[in-house]
Structure formats: C-alpha cells, structure tokens
Amino acid sequence: MHLDQNYASRVAKHLLGLPHNEAFGVFWEAFLKGAKEGLWIAPPSPFHVLELHGGYLLPTFRRMFEEVSGGLWVRPWQEVVRRQAERRGLVLEDLLTSEGSWERPADLDPLWDLLDLELSGSFYERTEQAARFIAGRLGLGEGAFRLPFVATLSRLLAFRSLEAARRERLADLVDLVMAATVAPYADAIGTDRYLREALLRLGLHQAAYSGRDREVLAFARWLRMRRDEAERQSLS
Incomplete structure (x- = not known):
C-alpha cells in the first residue's frame, strides 16, 4: 500500500488531535489493524521526506510509519527505474529496501523541466512524445517505453497535458514521479483527488482513493473487506 504525503499528513493531523480529520481516524484504525496482522505494509518514501521539509509532522510520521512499514522504505525512484531496466519485469524487491532515511529526500533534478514539455x-x-523525452533524459536504452515507470509517467503527463483548465502546482512534479514509481507495485494508493482520477481513468490503478471523507471511508471499508477475506481463507 502507499499513502502519499497528502494522505499521511491527514492521518498525522488526526493523531495530533487537529480538527476536520475524523474520517482519517476511521481509516487509520482499519489500516493499522491489518498492518499489525501482517496483511499489508506502507513504507515511507523519499517523496515523503522531500515534501515534509523536516516540519512539525515529522515526529508523528516517524511513529506512524514505524508501525506500518515493516521496516522497509521505497527506494529512490532512479534506483527503481534502473532495476526495472535491468530486470525487464515487475518485482516488488525492485521497489522496496531496508535502507532509507528521513534525511534523504527525493531528487527530482533529472526531470526538473518535465512539466514544461509541450505535447501535441x-x-x-x-x-x-513524453515517453521519448523521459527515456532520453534518463539515458534508457531500447525497450524503455515498456518499463513500468516510463509507461506510467508518460501516460500521466499526456493526461495532464489534455487538462487545459488544470492550474499548475509546485507539487505536481512530485506527485507524478511518485505515482510512476509506486503505482505499478501498490495494491492500493491513498492520494489527492486529481491523481486518483488520473490513475482510475487511465486504467493505471483500480484501488486509488482521494482524501474526500467519503473516499477515505470507502478506503477503510475496502481494507476491512480485505481483512475479512484473509480471515475466511485462513479458516478454509
């Protein structure tokens, strides 16, 4: 599972007793229960570190992810891409590592101008066009278009370029690279409304949930269904 910065921040604010985050309390109860039963994990990533900027939520993030990460981290996105290129397949160990730090943020410099692409x-x-740019910028060889990272990111960029009314946000680049890194591997993703819509409409993910209260509660129900299913299988 992956809880992006927006989702994890709302959970952290609930745990700190800040108002208007009650739905995330319901979600976290369901998520934590399944994590403690070994049904899923949600490792932190360098993207969390980048967006936190060492702010007031950092201590709460540390405690949260210590409970649900299984001691793992998401690898830097460059490493994930390299491992995909070497393996030519999708294996979870290419995403996860036991090495990570709250001092090492994601480095997006290699793709700093990605959102300036003029696609037509x-x-x-x-x-x-987007895939060709990404492959060239990252020095990827033949077959790069088929790499999960490149395929996901290029489709998200194409989708974004068709949204004429979309106002550019500073976090857009982080969100897109994060999604391209984790979406091919994650069973479910908690993210913002825009990225959820993009992932679902492009068929890149079937279990993506936004931070709207009804979506958060739907995510909690989905988790409870997964737990119930696992329990039935263990009894059969």
Whole structure:
C-alpha cells in the first residue's frame, strides 16, 4: 500500500488531535489493524521526506510509519527505474529496501523541466512524445517505453497535458514521479483527488482513493473487506 504525503499528513493531523480529520481516524484504525496482522505494509518514501521539509509532522510520521512499514522504505525512484531496466519485469524487491532515511529526500533534478514539455496531438501521440523525452533524459536504452515507470509517467503527463483548465502546482512534479514509481507495485494508493482520477481513468490503478471523507471511508471499508477475506481463507 502507499499513502502519499497528502494522505499521511491527514492521518498525522488526526493523531495530533487537529480538527476536520475524523474520517482519517476511521481509516487509520482499519489500516493499522491489518498492518499489525501482517496483511499489508506502507513504507515511507523519499517523496515523503522531500515534501515534509523536516516540519512539525515529522515526529508523528516517524511513529506512524514505524508501525506500518515493516521496516522497509521505497527506494529512490532512479534506483527503481534502473532495476526495472535491468530486470525487464515487475518485482516488488525492485521497489522496496531496508535502507532509507528521513534525511534523504527525493531528487527530482533529472526531470526538473518535465512539466514544461509541450505535447501535441492525440492522447497516444502525447504519450509517445513524453515517453521519448523521459527515456532520453534518463539515458534508457531500447525497450524503455515498456518499463513500468516510463509507461506510467508518460501516460500521466499526456493526461495532464489534455487538462487545459488544470492550474499548475509546485507539487505536481512530485506527485507524478511518485505515482510512476509506486503505482505499478501498490495494491492500493491513498492520494489527492486529481491523481486518483488520473490513475482510475487511465486504467493505471483500480484501488486509488482521494482524501474526500467519503473516499477515505470507502478506503477503510475496502481494507476491512480485505481483512475479512484473509480471515475466511485462513479458516478454509
């Protein structure tokens, strides 16, 4: 599972007793129960470190993820891409590592101008243009378009380029690279409304939930269903 910065921050604020985060309390109860039973994990990532900036939520983040990470971290995205290119497949160990630090943020410099790409044509043409740029910028060889990271990021960029009314946010680059890194591996993702819509509409994920109260509660129900299913299987 992956809880992005937005989701994890709302959980942390609930744990700190800040108002208007009650739905995240319901979610966290369900999530924590399953994590303690070994049904899922949610490792922190360098993207969390980048967006936290060492702020007041950091101590709470540390405690939260200590309970649900299984002692693992998401690898830096560059390392995930390299391992995908070497393996030409999708294996969870390419995403996760026991080495990580709250002092090492994600480095997005190699893709700093990604959102300045001027894509044109149909969705598929825009996807191909974006994939070609990403592969060239990262020095990826033949077959790069088929790498999960490149395929996911290029489709998200094409989708974004067709949203003329979308106002650019400083966090957009972080969100897109994060999603391209973790979405191919995660069973479920808690994220913001825009990224949830993009992942679902593009068929990149079936279990993506936004921070709207009804979505948060739906995520909690989904987790409880997963627990119930696991319990039935253990009894059969």
